[in-house]
Amino acid sequence: MPAPASAISSVETKRILVAEDSAITQDLLKLVLTQRGHEVDIVNDGKEAFEALSQRDYDVALLDFHLPEMDGVKVASSYRTQFKDRQGPRFVAVTADVEGLLSHEENCEWFDRVVPKPVDISEICKVIDETQESRSENDPSPSSMSKGSESPKTDGSKGIPAVQPAPRTSPLFELDYKYLCYPEDFNAKHLSARALQSSLTQQQFDAILITQATGPEAFAQIWSTKTLHLLPIIDLVGCLTNEADLDCSKLAHDELNKVKDLIEDFHAKRVELHPDLILTDDLGEKIIGRLHVSGRKLTPKYHAGTPSLVKFNLTVPAENVIIEARKLQDSGLLHANFFDRVHVCGSCGSSQFNVREDCPDCHSADLSEQSYLHHFKCAYQGAESDFRQGDHLVCPKCRQELNHFGRDYDKPGTMIRCNSCSHTTSQPDIGFVCLKCSTRTDGDVIQTRDLFSYELSDRGSAFAEAGFAYLGITRTSLRFADLPLDLVIGLNEEAKRYNENGSTFSLLHISYENQREIEREHGPRQFAQIRSQFVENLRTVMNREEASGSSCQTYRGHTYDFAIAGGTQPDALRGQIDHYCREAGKQLRHDIGATIRVFGAEDLS
Incomplete structure (x- = not known):
């Protein structure tokens, strides 16, 4: 949530350049970023942006695509070309015209990240917070490989890996589907324009094809980017074991129905998946979504090369899967079945040992x-x-x-x-010597860990389809990704008044438990109409019944709706909110199942 103006941020201060010709976006970014302790400079056009970058070192440059004088792509490309010897800032494109950016003649690969408008403040803050890690790797090029690894061949001055596409000889390419391919469209550090377009505009590709031998480490971009983890993975070279959804390394023409069935099944299950699980940044929630659309169990398989001694049928390191799956099991979202018991090093957590008799x-x-x-x-x-x-x-x-x-x-x-x-x-004693950190542990005190396979519980399946509303509103916190731009601005204005003169306000978070049921029985359009009418009724009821000097302003979100009730005491409003909710829903055609949670200024710090 936006912090009040008096909030002191604990994040490391960074120099940030904002090149934006919209006064509203300028004010929003400067307000939020300065509250987090960053130093922010604002410019209005591309020419001013290039001059500022030339004269001062920045950690991050947030560039609108359609800037006057010089567009954002030109600013980034000119800087990288003219100042090759500088480390330079991370370039982040902020634009409502994602398709235009991706189809630009110079492409968007001069940028390290692309953030679509309306501005998702949490995404901006995440990019900025990640900057220190990126700069510590001494990596001026957004697509360079990690420090210590072999530098890839590039296609020129941009530093983008030049990858030769694999021959399109598989019968799979005869099908009328759209594919993202490894390594043409992604690797451990880089996403192509096509992959960016899929994640930012939700233009639906049908599957991810592995056309060159690789390991699961190459899939980091899939799991750090929205929506891509929900695509089926088809292995054309036989390099993956149980991580791929389908091995097509020896696919024959008469087996094409296997591919069709896989892709269509994924399509059907993605339609059922709630937007909360599609747009989440949380790895555990992404795993829930992936299990739902794939229809598979989370199954371990012995693998001596991993510290945990197993791999799961996900392109995620097993150690991360184990941590997340345990939390999901504790929440009742996954059901566990015993697989095996392994020994664990008390120093580093590895299960790779030399077990021996010793003195x-x-x-x-x-x-x-x-x-x-x-x-x-x-x-x-x-x-x-x-x-x-x-x-x-x-x-x-x-x-x-x-x-x-x-x-x-x-x-x-x-x-x-x-x-x-x-x-x-x-x-003799039995000694366990860790192959990772060389720590020796006596056999009678060595720690053990149980490994499990997992499957979605009934609660997990319901969560996948109904989103956070199913868990109960108290189980989730508000996230910037759910907040409309005008709401963020309104909240910061209220927070400023609260800090200056103690003027109270309340934030209402509105969710709809019956959304899926109404959409299935009457269609999405019917639900959208009922939702809009409910919000209008709520605003009318609250403005009519609240005390003079108070006001209610509503805001439409992607998954939830919101309202700011200025001049109200949150505790008093909580006592009345059920009454307002009933009044707003009286004349609706169907019961929308509205649930409203009230936040006060103290809750938003």
Whole structure:
């Protein structure tokens, strides 16, 4: 939520350039970013932006695409071309014309990120907060590979990886579907214009094709970008094991129905998925959405190359899946089935061990097994090596030579001798030596972890279709992604008045529990009409019944609706909100299932 003007941000201060010709967007970005402790400069056109970038070092440059004098693409490309030796800022395109940006003659790949309008403040803040990590890698090019890795070949001055598309020989390309391809459209650091378009405009591609051998690490961009994780993954080269939804490395013409069925099933299940799960940035919620559209269980498979010793049928590191799945299980959204129990290093969490017998004294694994002798006359017992003198056996205690087995001595058993410290024992220790951090742990104190396969519970399936409203409004917090631009501006204006003179206000968050039911039975248009009428009725009722000096202004969101009630005490309004909700819904054709939660100024800090 927007912070009051007095809020002190704990984030690291960064220099930010905002190039924007809209006064409203300028005010919004400057207000929010300065409240978070950043230093913000505002310019009105592309020429001023280029001059500012030339004269001062910035951490982030937020550029509108359609700037006067010089558009945002030209500003970014001119800077990167003219100042190649500078590290430079992260360039972020902020535009309502995503398709125009993506089809620009210079493309949008001069930018590190693209954020569509209306401005999603949480996305802007996320980009800025990520800047320190990006700059610490000393990576001036948005598409360069990570530090320490081999630099890819590029297609010229832009520094964008030049990838040769794989031959289109599979029968799959005869089908009338649209595909994103690895590595042409994405890798661990880079998204192509087509992939950006899919995530930003929700232009629906039908599947992701793997056309070159790779590992799951290449899929980081899919899971960090909205909507792409909901596409089926089809492996054309056989490099993935159970991470792909379909292995088509040996696809024949008479097997094309497998591809059609997979893609159509994903289409049908995506339609059922609630926007909360489509637009979320939370990995756990993305996993819920992925399991819903794929119709698959979350299944582990043994893999010695991973620290957890397993891989799941997701293109997400197993360690991350385990953490998220456990939280989802605790929330009742996933049902777990036991798979196996593994040992875990207490220092680094890895399950990759060398398990061995070793010395109880020095923990060396340099052990040898030998017989131990019992001298009948003096009762001395010891390792055979202690008795051995050349070809003779001589008791080390009484110095008598032993000549006859069974009369002078016997061999009642064996013992273990450490060749490093000469310690002898009948029972060596079991030691677990971590292959990742080299920590040794005794076998009797080693930690264990149970591994599970998972499937959506009934509660998880309902959450996938109904969104946060199903969990109860108290289970979720407001997110910038759900807030309309004009609401963010209104909230900051109210917060400013609250800090200056104590003028109270309340924020109403409105959700609709019966949305899916009404849309299924009567269509989306019918629900939209009822929703609009409810919001209008609510505004009318509150403006009529609230005390003089108060006012109610409503705002339409993507998934939820909102209202700001100025001059109201939140606690008093909470006592009346059920009455207002009933009054607003009296004349509606269908019960919309409205639920309203009230926030006060103290809740928004």
